[in-house]
Amino acid sequence: MLCESFELTLKEAFRFCDGLKIPSYRYESKIIYPETTQGVNFMLDKMGYFLDKTAFMIKGENLEYLNAVLASKMSFWYLKQICSTLQADGLSMSKIFVEKLPVIxxxxIDSTxxxxxxxxxxxxLESKRQKTQELEQRLDSLIYQLYGLNQNEINIIESELQSRERERERERENRGN
Known part of the structure; x- marks a missing residue:
């Protein structure tokens, strides 16, 4: 998302330069998981999040399947058996432990x-995303209320952000073609 925002900002800043070429990139999905955790927290990232030094990533094929296996109760149980523990319930999810998971x-596997x-x-994942969107909208509403914004001010913010999102969607579609 940061790269797309930067790319759009560059294009807007240099809109008067004919023939300006911004390098294109192709985002590849990844699974993200924390180095330390109290549960199994694997996340399939299709949006391009950046990682900090306390998280790991897995790239490759069949990530939906792999994420489902990694996020299962079976994997949690297995990791609790082999991972280093931290205090009461914490797990150290170093790469060496995750690599030991018996993933078929x-x-x-039968294709069906x-x-x-x-x-x-x-x-x-889609259901969680939908729920998150609802919660984010509610949070935005409360923040608008906190700052005492009127409907006109809210409309300005929402309109500008929607315009940027539509532009990003067009850019993604153009990259796909």
Whole structure:
């Protein structure tokens, strides 16, 4: 998201320069997980989040399937058995422990079962995203109220952000073509 925002800002700043070429990039999804945690917290990132020094990432293919396996109760139980513990409930999720998880390779799985796992995992992620959007909208509303913004001021903020989001969508579509 930061790269897209920067790219849009550059294009706007140099809109008068004919032929200006901004390098394009292709984002690849990844699974993110924290180095230390009290549960199993794997997240499939399709948006391009940046990581800090206390998180790890997994790149590759079949990430929906892999994320579903990693986020399962079975994986949590297994990691609790092999990970270093921190205080009462904390786990040190170093790469060496996560790599030991017995993940069945996709070519060894019945295709119907694999599709069902991936479909359900995607449905869960979408459901969480929808719920998050509702909560974010409610939070924005409370922040607007906190700052005493009137409807006209709110409309200005919302309109500008929607315009930028539409521009980002067009840019993504253009990159895909």
């Amino acid at each position: 390779e996709t070519h060894k 079962l694999l599709k069902e796992i991936e479909s359900l995992a995607s449905e869960i």
